[in-house]
Amino acid sequence: MIRALILAFVILALSPPAPAAHGDVREYHLTIAQSDVVINGTPRHAMTINGTVPGPVLRFTLGDEAVIHVHNTMKESTSLHWHGLLVPNDQDGVPLLTTPPIESGTTFTYRFPIKQTGTYWYHSHSGLQEQAGIYGALIIDEPPVAGVVPIREEVLLLSDWTDENPKEVMRALMTGNDWYPIRKKNFPSIFGAIEAGAFSEYLQREWSRMAPMDISDVAYDAFLVNGQSRINLAGAPGEKVRLRIINGSSATYFFVQFAQEKLEIVAADGMTVEPFSTPRVLMGIAETYDAIITIPGDGAYEFRATAQDGSGSASAFFGSGTVS
Ligand SMILES: [Cu+2]
Structure with a gap:
């Protein structure tokens, strides 16, 4: 009896630990600053995250623990809100409501479990800082499945840019x-x-006393995809690409379309949907869509996001060579 117990104990002690039910701790350091960024070839004053507009893409896997250190080097207080994420209330990043403001010169560490998958984004919830540049994409993957290789992805974060101080707007x-x-x-x-x-x-x-044309109230200086009005991305004939499209604008609805091709919508606001094909989608502010595109052939094919009032657009070209 005792010998059997000792044997059981030894076997237990030697057997490898069961794989953890949850993933890793994913840690990010984000520094928020007031600095110049080059948009469409011109330096402009912005509020930046790690020196850029938009900030870095934060990537997690379902089950991870997110640990995000936010260093505020600006003269004013700030915050980050995780748009669409299910987080404990005190990590939601709405200053003076759920989370204390991150005061000038201080660091706040957000910590929350990743309980969902899909395409999301984050932005400042302080004053008008989101309009000035404090926003970025947040993507959560399913845990990898053995033998399944996901198709290539591109995050396309749309936004509107003004050279005016947002307070003046x-x-x-x-x-x-x-x-x-x-x-x-x-x-x-x-x-x-x-x-x-x-x-x-x-x-x-x-x-x-309404504005004469009420589709969009502000005259913007530029519309952006990943921080520029025009970007080039890889693309091979016949290749399928999953676009993670985020409308991170302050006041702009966008029509999005891909060359003459259809978008196959597979997710909306982070949730998978029954796939359907459509030539274009009107995206409200803060909405996200996942769309699968197929590059039709040789050449460059244009993904275009057009402001609903027609006052401008931003484009991402897939592939190189002649624009089709
Ligand atoms: Cu939001």
Whole structure:
């Protein structure tokens, strides 16, 4: 009896530990600063994460423990909010509501378990800092399956850029003047309205004090994909690529499309959906879509995100050579 117990004990002691049910601790260091970034060839003043706009892609696997150290080198307080993630309330990053603000010159460490998969993003939840550049993609993978090689992926983070101080943008919007419509050249003329037989509609709108064209209120200086208006990515004829598209803009809905091809939508806001094909998608602010594209042939094929009001676009070209 005792010998059997000792034997059982020895076997237990020698057997390898069972694989952990949960993954690794994934640690990131993010430094938030006020610095210049080059957008479309021009240096512009921004708020950056690790020196760039957008910040780095944070990548996790289901079951990981996220440990994210945020160092604030700015003169003002900041925060990071994990958009769409299920996290403990005190890690949600909404200052003065769930998490204390990260004061100037201090570090805060966010710590939460990764309990879901899919395409998400993170952004400052302090004042108007998100408009100034504090945002990035956050991607969570399924644990790898033996023998399954996932297709290539590209994260496409869309955003809108203004050279104005975001506080000035807010001030212009609050005064209800026509500064942005004039800049976008969609300011209606009273004579044009009379000519079109729409004088009463013109007066009605004037009375309501609404902006003349209400699709988008701000005139932006650029629309961006991964921080530039035009980027080039690899692509081979026949290759399938999974796009993780994120609308990280402040005030812009985007129509997204891929050359003359269809997008096969496989996930929305991080959740897998029954796949369907569509020529284009209108993405609201903060929405994410996963779309599979097939590069049709030789040459460069354009993924384009067009601002809903038609005032500009951002493009990612897949493949090289002649644009098809
Ligand atoms: Cu958000």
